[in-house]
Amino acid sequence: MTAANSTFSALGTTIFEVMSRLAEEHQAVNLGQGFPDEGYPADVLEIAADQTLHGWNQYPSMMGVPELRQAVAEHGRRFYDLELDWRTETMVTSGATEALAACLLGLIEPGDDVVLFQPLYDCYVPIVRRGGGTPRFVTLRLPDWSFTRADLEAAFTARTRVVVLNDPLNPSAKVFSREELELIAEFAIAHDAIVVCDEVYEHLVYDGRRHIPLMTLPGMRERCVKVGSAGKTFSLTGWKVGYVSAAPSVLQPIAKAHQFLTFTTPPNLQQAVAYGLRKDASYFTELAAFMARQRDKLATGLRQVGFEVLDCAGTYFIDVDLAPLGWTAGDEAFCQRLVREVGVATVPLSAFYEEDPLTTVVRFCFCKRDETIERALDRLDRGLAAMLSSSADRHD
Ligand code: PMP
Ligand code: GLN
Secondary structure: OOOOOHHHHOOOOOHHHHHHHHHHHOOOEEOOOOOOOOOOOHHHHHHHHHHHHHOOOOOOOOOOOHHHHHHHHHHHHHHHOOOOOHHHHEEEEOHHHHHHHHHHHHHOOOOOEEEEEEOOOOOHHHHHHHOOOEEEEEEOEOOOOEOOHHHHHHHOOOOEEEEEEEOOEOOOOEOOOHHHHHHHHHHHHHOOOEEEEEOOOOOOEOOOOOOOOHHHOOOOOOOEEEEEEHHHHOOOOOOOOEEEEEOHHHHHHHHHHHHHHOOOOOHHHHHHHHHHHOOOHHHHHHHHHHHHHHHHHHHHHHHHOOOEEOOOOEOOEEEEEOHHHOOOOOHHHHHHHHHHHHOEEOEEHHHHOOOOOOOOEEEEEOOOOHHHHHHHHHHHHHHHHHHHHHHHHHHO
8 A cells, every 4th residue: 555645646637737748749839738938028037047147046034035025015015005014924935836835724724614716726625625624616607707695605604714716817817806806805804714815817907907906905904815926927937936925913824834835935036036026017017918919819819710709807818618619528528639639739627626617618828929829720720620520520
């Protein structure tokens, strides 16, 4: 008998890894896993290179280098009017993934209930379970990924201690409205729960929308953890530099978990991200403008080849509904065949569900240069109809 933790050993390999490896194997255009292939800020890269050659490359402070923690606090003030004490209310992590693990392991006590909205990012639930929490799901409903007061009433219990909110939401491309946030805040306050706010796409909101951190709502400053990621904000997903902001009493147990997860994050990258977070406001508006253009380009092409494209208010993902194509074999089969036969990698939405998965929606990633999007659209234009008709033949 070999040792294995049942929570993790019961899991498959994450869909992002699966689709990226399939994309490589089939030389597909990879619109599955979310990573940009253009738009890396050259000055941020230069600082990282300079810091690698000339800076401090030994263990930095466990909570992060002061420059980055100060920059996180300044960023909170500049964009959201949040007053954060960088010494007691900020912490640097190895990506948002580590931040989320530290939050969930640090805040959940076995027996606690944790409210999550699905579809959801796939790393949350295993960590909730490993922490001894019981996930309670609020399932968002198409067409606008909405929920009601009754949905929250059904999910919150007397044991609810933690809520996880991903806003803007991957994979739904939803940006929660102020009214929706107010409703979540009302329930969090009534149940004395902490809300872990995964806001990695905070600067990727479109069409004049503004991201509203839940932490800025009345009564929420002391009961929210705000998680950000340099991977998304600077189009450098491989860097894995994340940051956490929370009131001191909330941050302390999270820091206790962080010290034994990764303890620190490469200091050269932290210095570069500190510089990046202080960049001129135009950097952040141009980033969103670029992504919105790529979204529109991909959406137009997807409509032309026959997909029904769902609204995309934020993130770098856009979803399509397969139903109008007459496809009935499910999203997973669709993605498997698309990558093999058409040469375009995508992600099935069912991978983002724990209960009653939606199986008719597929996610495309648009944080790509023009040529990548054009190549994918060209392949869809030439191969999708054949794929659909050959499956119709097979079903007949
Ligand atoms: N949360 C969400 C919603 C994400 O899409 C991602 C994707 N990378 C992460 C967290 C993880 O971020 P990081 O790469 O900084 O760990
Ligand atoms: N967040 C990225 C996505 O949703 C992937 C991150 C990962 O590969 N773990 O595509």
